Amino acid sequence: MYLLHTLPLLASWVAYAAGSAAMKRQASSTSSAAGSATTLTPDDADTECTNGPHSRACWGGGFSIATDFDQKWPDTGKTVPYTLDITNTTLNPDGTGDRLVMLINNQYPGPVIRAQWGDWLEITVNNKLPNNGTGIHWHGIRQFETCDQDGVPGITECPIAPGTSRTYRFHCTQFGTSWCVQYGVGTLGTLVIDGPATDNYDEDLGPFALTDWYDETAFFNNPLARIAPPQPYTGLVNGMNVSPDGTKGKYYNATVKSAKKYRLRLINTSVDSAFMVSLDNHPFTVITSDFVPIKPYVAERVFIGIGQRLDVIIEANQTASNYWFRADVPAGACGSNANPKGIRAIIHYDNTTFGNPTSTAWDTTGANADRCTDESYNSNKLEPYWDSFVPSDALTANPTLLSVQAQEAGLTTDNRTIFRWAINTTSLNVDWDRPILEYVQEGNTSYPAYENLINVPDVAWTYWVLQEISTPGGIPLNAHSAITTAFNSF
Numbered sequence: 232m233y234l235l236h237t238l239p240l241l242a243s244w245v246a247y248a249a250g251s252a253a254m255k256r257q258a259s260s261t262s263s264a265a266g267s268a269t270t271l272t273p274d275d276a277d278t279e280c281t282n283g284p285h286s287r288a289c290w291g292g293g294f295s296i297a298t299d300f301d302q303k304w305p306d307t308g309k310t311v312p313y314t315l316d317i318t319n320t321t322l323n324p325d326g327t328g329d330r331l332v333m334l335i336n337n338q339y340p341g342p343v344i345r346a347q348w349g350d351w352l353e354i355t356v357n358n359k360l361p362n363n364g365t366g367i368h369w370h371g372i373r374q375f376e377t378c379d380q381d382g383v384p385g386i387t388e389c390p391i392a393p394g395t396s397r398t399y400r401f402h403c404t405q406f407g408t409s410w411c412v413q414y415g416v417g418t419l420g421t422l423v424i425d426g427p428a429t430d431n432y433d434e435d436l437g438p439f440a441l442t443d444w445y446d447e448t449a450f451f452n453n454p455l456a457r458i459a460p461p462q463p464y465t466g467l468v469n470g471m472n473v474s475p476d477g478t479k480g481k482y483y484n485a486t487v488k489s490a491k492k493y494r495l496r497l498i499n500t501s502v503d504s505a506f507m508v509s510l511d512n513h514p515f516t517v518i519t520s521d522f523v524p525i526k527p528y529v530a531e532r533v534f535i536g537i538g539q540r541l542d543v544i545i546e547a548n549q550t551a552s553n554y555w556f557r558a559d560v561p562a563g564a565c566g567s568n569a570n571p572k573g574i575r576a577i578i579h580y581d582n583t584t585f586g587n588p589t590s591t592a593w594d595t596t597g598a599n600a601d602r603c604t605d606e607s608y609n610s611n612k613l614e615p616y617w618d619s620f621v622p623s624d625a626l627t628a629n630p631t632l633l634s635v636q637a638q639e640a641g642l643t644t645d646n647r648t649i650f651r652w653a654i655n656t657t658s659l660n661v662d663w664d665r666p667i668l669e670y671v672q673e674g675n676t677s678y679p680a681y682e683n684l685i686n687v688p689d690v691a692w693t694y695w696v697l698q699e700i701s702t703p704g705g706i707p708l709n710a711h712s713a714i715t716t717a718f719n720s721f
Contacts, residue, residue: 284492287428290348296427296524299617304404305349313344313354317365317418324444325465325472326479331448332417333360335367339470340440340500341411341420348406348426355398356391364390364663369401369422370538371409371522377401379668382411385661387668407522408438408496408540416449419500429518429616430527432492432544436485439497439576441535441558442467443504443568457649460503462567466574468558475570484577484585487547494518495543499535505565506535506558507601510578511590513554515543517612520605524616531593534602536565551580553588561601622692633685659683 280289288296294305315336321329322339335341346352358365368382380401384390391397406426412419421438443463445452452461465475471483487493495515497508509515509532516527519542533541556578560571568574579585593599606612637650651658660681661667670678678684687693 282427284433285431287431290427294348294427296429296616298427300348300405304402306402307347307349307351309347309349310351310353310400311346313342313352314357315341315354315367315420316357316359317413318359319361322417324467324470324480325474326481327474330446333363333365333413334417335420339417339419340438341418343421343423343438344411345423345425346403348403348424350403350424351400352403353398353400355396357396358391358393360393362393364392365413365418366390366397367399367411367413367418369399369409369411371405371540372401372422373404373522374401375404385663385666388666390663405522407519407524408498408542409522410438410440410498410500410540412500421496421498423496427524428494428542429524430516430544432494434491435494435496436487437496438469439483439495439556440467440469440500441498441506441508441574443501443560443566444472445502449502456503457651460566462569463502463504464568465570466501466504466506466558466560466568468556468574468576471576472574475573482575482577482587484579486579486581487545488581489547489551492544492546495545497533497535497541497543499537499539501537501566503537503566504560504568505537505603506574507532507561507595508535508541508556508558509533509593509599510545510556511554511588511592512549513545513547513578515541515545517541517543520613525612526614526616528606528612530598530606530612532595532599534561534605536603536605545578547580551583552590553580553583553586554578554590555588555592557592559601561603563601563603565603631685654683654685657681657683 280286280295281291282289290296290298292305294303298304317333317335318337320332320334320337322332322334323329324339332339344352344354354367356365356367364384366382366384366388369380372381374381377400379387380399381387382399388397403424406424409422409424410419411422419440419442421440423438443466445461445463447461455461465472469483471481473480473482499506514529514531515533516529517525517533518527519525519540521540527544533543535541554577556576557572558574558576560566560568560574562571577585577588595601633654634656635652635654636656637652657680662679662682667678667682667684670676670682670684
C-alpha cells in the first residue's frame with residue numbers, strides 16, 4: 232500500500248479531521264432524522280427539546296443531533312468516576328477449559344463505562360499484575376487537549392508499573408459507542424457516551440462486544456503472527472458462547488418486548504477477525520458509524536471491521552419467539568476462524584419460552600454477501616448526519632510518500648519466513664521509558680527512526696491518497712474522521 236499525504240490537494244481522496252469514522256462525504260442536507268417526532272436537520276439551529284423515545288434527535292441546553300461535535304460540545308461540569316483493577320486470572324467463556332487472562336474487575340468484558348455528552352470521565356486504573364506494566368487505551372476518544380490521557384504505553388505514556396495506579400481524566404466531547412482496551416489478553420471494557428441519535432428507539436440494549444477467541448494467550452501467539460496469523464478456534468458475544476461442538480457453555484441473550492424498538496451497540500474487539508452481523512428476521516436501522524452519527528439506512532447484514540463500531544436499531548415486530556443474533560466471520564482476506572458460523576447470541580421475546588432458536592439466517596447473496604469492506608462508496612450509505620465542510624478549493628500541495636509493506640525479518644529454525652509490517656521500511660518499536668509524546672512536547676526532533684513519528688501540518692484538514700497495491704489493509708488514525716471524497720479502481 233502507498234499513501235500520499237498532503238496539505239492541500241484539490242479535494243482529493245480521503246480527508247481527515249477530528250472524529251473516528253471513515254465515510255462518504257455528505258453534501259449539504261435538509262433531510263431529517265428518520266421517523267423522528269421532533270424534526271431536526273443538519274441546517275437547523277440547536278434547540279431546547281428533551282431527549283426521549285420519540286425525540287432522540289433532541290438533547291437539551293442548546294445541543295441536539297444538529298450539533299457538529301467537532302465544532303461545539305457541552306460541558307456539564309460533572310465528573311463521572313470509575314475504578315478499574317487489572318489482575319491475572321483465568322477464564323473459561325465457552326466451557327472448553329481455562330485460559331490465562333488479565334481482566335478488568337475480574338469480568339469479561341469489563342464493566343460498561345457510561346457517561347453523558349459533556350461529562351468528564353475520571354478513571355483510576357490499578358495495576359495489580361505482579362510482573363507486567365499496563366495501560367488502558369480509550370479507543371476513538373478525541374482527547375481534545377488531553378492527548379497524554381490516551382493510554383498507549385510507549386506512545387503517550389510510560390506503562391503503569393506493577394503495584395501502582397494511574398488516573399485518567401478526559402472530556403466527553405463526542406457521544407456514541409466505543410471501548411477501552413489492552414490488546415489481546417482479555418483486558419477490555421465497553422464505553423458508552425449517551426447523546427442524541429438520528430432515529431428513535433424505546434430502550435438501549437447496550438454494547439454487544441464481539442471478539443475472536445484463541446486457545447493461547449497473546450504472549451504465545453504474537454511470535455507466531457510474524458509467520459502467519461494464528462487461527463482463533465471460536466468467537467464470543469459479550470464474553471459468552473457455546474463450545475464449537477455445542478455441548479458446553481452458554482449463549483449470551485437479551486430480552487425484548489413486542490412492538491418496542493431497541494438500540495444495539497455493536498463493537499468488534501477482535502485481534503484478527505472481521506464480522507458480518509445480523510439478527511434473523513429483524514433488519515437493522517444503522518444510525519452511527521464509530522462515533523459519527525449518520526443518516527439512517529436499513530440493512531439485513533452489516534460488516535464490522537476490527538476496532539469498528541456500528542449502532543443499530545431493531546424493531547421487535549416479529550412472531551414472539553427466540554432469534555439468532557449472528558456474528559459470522561466472512562470468507563476471504565479479513566481474518567479466519569475455525570468456527571466462522573457458530574458465533575451467536577439469542578434475542579428472546581419476553582412473552583415466550585426461552586430456548587435455542589430455530590430461526591433462519593438472512594439470504595447471503597447480493598447486498599447481503601460476505602465482504603471485507605464497509606458499505607460501498609456509491610451506495611449512498613455511511614453519510615454523516617451533519618456536513619463536515621471538507622474544503623473543495625485548490626490548496627498548496629506538500630506531498631509525502633509513505634510506503635506500507637510487509638518485510639522479511641528473518642527465518643525460523645524450520646526455515647519459515649518471518650514478516651513484519653513497515654512504513655518506509657521501518658517497523659515501529661517504541662521505548663517504554665521514553666514515550667513518543669515526550670519528544671513532541673519537548674520539541675525534540677532527535678527521536679529514533681524506529682519510532683515512526685510522522686509530522687503533519689498544524690491545520691484543520693490534510694488529504695491522503697491511499698493506493699492499494701496487493702495485500703488488503705487499512706490505515707486507522709485513532710480519534711480522527713476520514714471523509715472519503717472519491718474512490719477509483721485501477
